[in-house]
Amino acid sequence: MEGKKVTLRDLAVKAGLSVNTVSRALKDKEDIAESTRKLIKDLAKEMGYVGNALAGSLRSGLTKTIAVIVSDVANPHFGIMVKDIEKSARKHNYTIFVIGTEDDHEMEERAIYTAIGKNVDGIIICPSQRSADTIRLLKKNGVPFVLIGRRFEEEPEFDYVICDDEKGGYLATKHLLDSGHERVLYLNGPSRISSARERLDGYKRAYREAGLPIREDLIIDVEPAAGDARRIVKQLLERKADFTGIFAFNDVIAWEAAYVLQKYGHRVPEDYAIIGFDNIQSRLFLPFQLSSISNSKGKMSKRAVDILLYKINHPDSTETYRDVIDTALILRDSTGRSASEQG
């Protein structure tokens, strides 16, 4: 029963109908007698027909496929995103390609070309922001896309869904300051990334509001590449840099910081209070209770998919979507839960 794949023609021959009629019947189009439709559908099931999406796509120009391009699926933040995006997409009968870039420009470029070559209907991308050129290319070629998590301020026509990074940075820093930590180390992401810049804005606003001087030496850029955060925190501890609060660009960096602190015999939150970003621990129950800034990844993902599908289905629409999803402070043990008492 190796059986070559069953095609529309096989069904047509068997049913004594034209290929087109069979196609229309299966696609629930009009001008098909109910009896015929049933006959064909039964036959299709019986013969194990699985449509060749390739052929259909070539003709229709739609692949029911979107590409998701992110730096690193192994990072729980992106893992969760990808999962949520896939789930939303699947509801609309879309399948997703996942391509990793390591936040490398060349890889990002190749990822985009791959996506175009595969004729995806649209792209959801968390751009490395090492250059806007490739993204501009998408725009120029009319390939629908939505940025997720990061935006290009200088490109007013790029749609995006981000979270309120400035507010998140503000809330985290303000909480640490309010709790008596006047020297807050900010382990930020690379400054080319919009969310890193905006979280920093929030950090600074909290400092200004508190009437405290901003210590530039406590603001450090960390490359998400493996080990960078650990190396930096180690150095700071050995140099006996003076800070008691830590705000990290994301939970992974916060974990690494806590990891090193622990190795050096320091206690959290007694010696150092830490707040991360992404609130991954709402999905992953770790024994280390990290306070964090929540940004609903489910909402962001769903929004990104919805916007993308809208753009796919309305190629001539000119609106630009700039969605900012709310962020909130989630307190756990790593800050001593000082303010309230949450789970």
Place this chain on the structure above:
Amino acid sequence: MEGKKVTLRDLAVKAGLSVNTVSRALKDKEDIAESTRKLIKDLAKEMGYVGNALAGSLRSGLTKTIAVIVSDVANPHFGIMVKDIEKSARKHNYTIFVIGTEDDHEMEERAIYTAIGKNVDGIIICPSQRSADTIRLLKKNGVPFVLIGRRFEEEPEFDYVICDDEKGGYLATKHLLDSGHERVLYLNGPSRISSARERLDGYKRAYREAGLPIREDLIIDVEPAAGDARRIVKQLLERKADFTGIFAFNDVIAWEAAYVLQKYGHRVPEDYAIIGFDNIQSRLFLPFQLSSISNSKGKMSKRAVDILLYKINHPDSTETYRDVIDTALILRDSTGRSASEQG
């Protein structure tokens, strides 16, 4: 410059050559003058030609695409897998679809049909093992596939790459027993899953070797679904079940167990020693030092891709690949590091 997409024909017209010649030139096939090849390649670059993979695939029968079907990409274990698979696949110019199943049979079935419909060249799947039927269908239809992480003992013709689960279960349990924990709670995965059964075999072997009686009430199946592990551990603690060692089917469950223990005021490793499985913390530096069983996800992923590509390129080969990647005990603080001293 919205410009419709440039096709081979556009290049051909511009160059005054036939479409086929252009195609062959770009694909570095023979029977093309070097000068012509250069001319065409330059022209292609100049006009921004991006091949339509769809059309090519329809003709050639190959899509350079594989589907990766797993239960949950948000689980770091699968996130890492997917990343590694994508990386390996990309080296061979393959792109991956990612489809989640939540270990649900119906979703798995749909995922497989989606993959077939998209004409993937092959499938890497971590099966839910709720039924072997859909996988058998793949076999029958000659769709190349490789199982990863789980296997069907009763299906000798299914290729797979797993880790040495029995050994892992043995090592973990033996270490706990050797450290003086005579009552080891095993939070196992669902018994339909081969790796759960095999890790349990290892658990039992360690008990037998130690000459200790196996306590069936300390062996509990946990559904990976959210919250199950937490609920169970809570119950056990409230019932004051007597155990001091915990071996968990995977790190996520181990974390959840430690999470609950911590909530209840217990200390690790002083009150309870814990060992997980998957050694996720070799990739993710968490402040909680969980001992675990390492199974090289990078190796498993690479092997799965290699085997799959081999099967794709040798459709008539009859060998069956049954690869078992080694596992090892990695000791960290959650077991008190009693035996050795690792990172």
Place this chain on the structure above:
DNA sequence: TAATTTAACATTATCGTTAATGTTAACGTT
């Protein structure tokens, strides 16, 4: 009753490539 509409199906062209052959001029062979 003749004309018109409609239901239900058939034909044809096409999506953009690539595989399988054709073609032709230049060259070499005996």
Place this chain on the structure above:
DNA sequence: AACGTTAACATTAACGATAATGTTAAATTA
């Protein structure tokens, strides 16, 4: 000189589906 080779390109036929039209008999309407 007659023939075979070869290099380099052209032509033709798919791949399997769908969009855009055609066709025809039955039903409806004027």
